[in-house]
Amino acid sequence: MNFATFDLNLLRVLDALLSEGSTVKAGERLAMSQSAVSGALSRLRHSLNDPLFIRQGNRLVATDYAIALKNPIQEELERLETILAPPSAFEPRTATGVFRIAGSDFFAELLMPSLGDLLYREAPGLRAQLVDLVPHDYIASLERRNADIALIPDMELPEWVNRAPLFTSPFHVIARAANPGIEGLEAEDMMPVDVFCNLHHVLFSPEGNLAAMGDAALARVGKKRQVAMTVPVFSGVCRAVSESDLIALVPAQLAAKVAADFELAVFKPPMPIDPILIIGIWHKRNDKKPLASWVRGQVIDLMKQLDV
Incomplete structure (x- = not known):
């Protein structure tokens, strides 16, 4: 490649293609037409002597050479952006x-x-x-x-x-205030281990795992619980607990934030769980x-x- 004649604007196109995997999306990101991006890609292939991307269905798959360029090019473009930025201080009120x-x-x-x-x-x-x-x-x-x-x-x-x-973030137990399984218990106290293990649980797990830190903590004291369902979002965990007789272990800060809105009682867990x-x-x-x-x-x- 002759660097003296290389169009450095092409690096912005390569960076966008590596991030988006599509000439259409890269064009939207750069405010260029798809044909202009395709033309720039053709020039990049010629200059760098590599196909850079192989079409696979509707997506462009980067070659090993292109993948190796991704981080260095992104870093250099951002370094240039910092170098060329106006020297004036950042002003939040007018920034976009x-x-x-x-x-x-x-x-x-x-x-x-x-x-x-x-x-x-x-x-x-x-x-x-x-x-x-x-x-x-x-x-x-x-x-x-x-x-x-x-x-x-x-x-x-x-x-x-x-x-x-x-x-x-420590963990607390949440249950709906009207859950018959917690009758007689005082909120904010430690939930008895037999109550904790007898009631069924909702588990937060984006991946759908059926065990988590709570199960490991129970195992250390020779106990186990019944996980009735997993939910990929905390809001779903809280909603499920508020509308059923299920309980859940959630971060203490979240329990405190949503307890009133969801009409939940909050308890300390019956076994030690290392905070995160x-x-x-x-x-x-x-x-x-x-x-x-x-x-x-x-x-x-x-x-x-x-x-x-």
Whole structure:
């Protein structure tokens, strides 16, 4: 390739194609027609001497060479964007743009209302989007969901990911207040282990697993429970408990938030369960992007208020 004559604008097209896997979607992202994107792809193939993408049905599948280019090109484009950005300080009140948060629907209850209020007051031109985590691969949410931050349980992270501890989340038991199985029990007390094990459970599991941390904790004290159903969203867990005689283990912060609206009684679990540390993670390349940095700081501050 002759770099002196290479059109650097083609790198933006390659970046969009690698992210979208479609000439149509890449064109929408870049405000280009599909034919213009196809023409740019043809020039890229000629310049880089590689097919770059193979059509598979309605989707373009990247070659190994193109995949190897994805992160370096994205990083260089963002580095150039930072270099060329105006030197003026970030001004939330006049800023426009989108900030994407990857997380479970737990954060629809515990983050988005307060973040929405904050943005309305301080940065009305910004939009926040809560998107699903990538199943089985939370770190991939930063790339595949184009997330500016992912809110996840603490875990080992690759070198290119930054982290911030947010809050520790213990677990509480929820049951509908009229559940006959909890008659005579005082809310906020510890639920007796026989009641906990005799009542059937709703389990939060996006993957449909029939066991989780609660089952491991019960096993350590020689007990087990009956999981009657799994639900992929916390709102569904709370709804199922509120309209049945099922119970559930949920994060303490969520239980406190929804108990009144769903008419739930909240109890401490009868066995020790290690609390989960929730962290925020983001790609290091976004460290100094003004918009992402500012909103990320607001999200982190709001989340730290949930620590108990």
